[in-house]
Amino acid sequence: MTDSPRVRIAPSPTGPLHIGTARTALFNYLFARHTGGTFVLRLEDTDQARSSIAYEKDILDGLHWLGLTWDEGPEVAGEGARGPHGPYRQMERLPLYAAAADRLLAADMAYRCYCTAEELDADRKAQEAAKLPPRYVGRCAALTADERAAREAEGRRAAVRFRVGDGLVAFDDIVRGHVEFDAANLGGDFVIVRGDGSPLYHFTVVVDDAAMQISHVIRGEDHLSNTPKHILLFRALGYPEPRFAHLPLILNADRTKMSKRKSQTAIADYIAEGFIREALVNYLALLGWATGTEEEVLSIDEIVERFDLDSVHKGGAVFDRERLEWLNGQWIRRLAPDDLIERLRPFIEAEHVAGRIDWIPSDDELRAILPVVRERLPTLGSIGDLAGFLWVRSVAVDTAVLVPKRWDPATTRDGLTAARSTIAAVGEVAFEADELEPPLRALAEARGWKAGDLFMAIRVAVTGRTATPPLFDTIVALGRERTLERLDRATEALASG
């Protein structure tokens, strides 16, 4: 019988959750859920200088937010993990790496290296000058016991290097097919344990993937060239090799690997802008994978159902924010009203904190305008721009935009005054869009105005903007008194200006 798949996402808490990490996590999640496998989260925090609890929190929070639940691993930053293969933070697994390194040392598959940073640096510069590929020269590969003792006596600390050996290393990558490397091109014996005793990535990843019984290593293509090193380590340690699947990279607009410098890479920044999880997941799934049908707007469950590693692409995919925004709009329109309101809350509160609105609307107020704002929201964060005028005491009206192109100031003043009377004539109880439109249209017709011009003058007067939700719904949301007051203010501004 074949065991069910075990996959993992192994982020390093050395920076905020990156789009690329989220995508890799998503594909692991999709594969695990589609196959009924197990999804593990492991924190690779061996770079103590760069790791921090704040980043760990950002990463865990981000993955939770995306809805990528894992079966084993830490749930909350800084707290314990669950699962039978713990601990799941590498700094808590140090004894395992030490034992594995000792085994390799004892079998002479690894050796102590006493080279100093200066020596290594000089080697590297010489190789560079000679236009040779960088590679460890093997200075410590065959030290005698006496030579070692001499270096120890000097107080030099030893790193541990793995003997790469020679021969071909081949494997069948699920997305790339047969790939092979000549061990001679791996850059020589590489360090697996630092001079201070802390283990390095290539080593820990193998020890842990073996210990956690990972069956499929699904990761970014940037790891493809590292894979032979890992395979050699699996073999040296006597562990079975997992299957590998290297995903295409997510690219900047210039087709280089997506980077913070050239693109917005932090998931937290997308969340802060008001992208919703459904859209982000949907979008990310479609970068490097497609259903093979014309379906594009898919929920995570629908994606799980259709997902297949074999149909993942080989070529990198440029991150296209416009397409993400389109999908975000699609998903915002699909949310249930109360769900949308709940998700809008933090953004409205942020507007309030920033002083851009004077008060926070109630659920009922929000629910009332939802039908006319939802299709105008590319992101949740655009709620302020779109409807903020509803929640301020007064709006700033620029008299230059208040006067419609075909009108002059006098006509505008006349129009606003007449509109005020017309709107005032609509009683408080009948204050609905259907009651407002007919008399205002009649007014325009009676005075020989184009309805659009009248409406635009009113729109700017009551909202301060030229692009708004439908005018009559807007006026109703604003309420009779506030509408009349804003019309008065605008008329005054026109008179004095």
Next chain:
RNA sequence: GCCCCCAUCGUCUAGAGGCCUAGGACGCCACCCUUUCAAGGUGGAGAUCAGGGGUUCGAAUCCCCUUGGGGGCACCA
């Protein structure tokens, strides 16, 4: 420099030898709807399938070469 990977509209992609005079989506343009802005609808521009050789009756699809792009070569992950 060395090794490895990749290559269909601007972008994401469909396409696994004949169904392709290459389909869809985003974006763009036009029109319709319309009080603005959106959303929606319809239509359009946009790819000699990187180029060149093969294989085949037939190639975007298979093979080779070239070109281009990317990734990796740390006591980072």
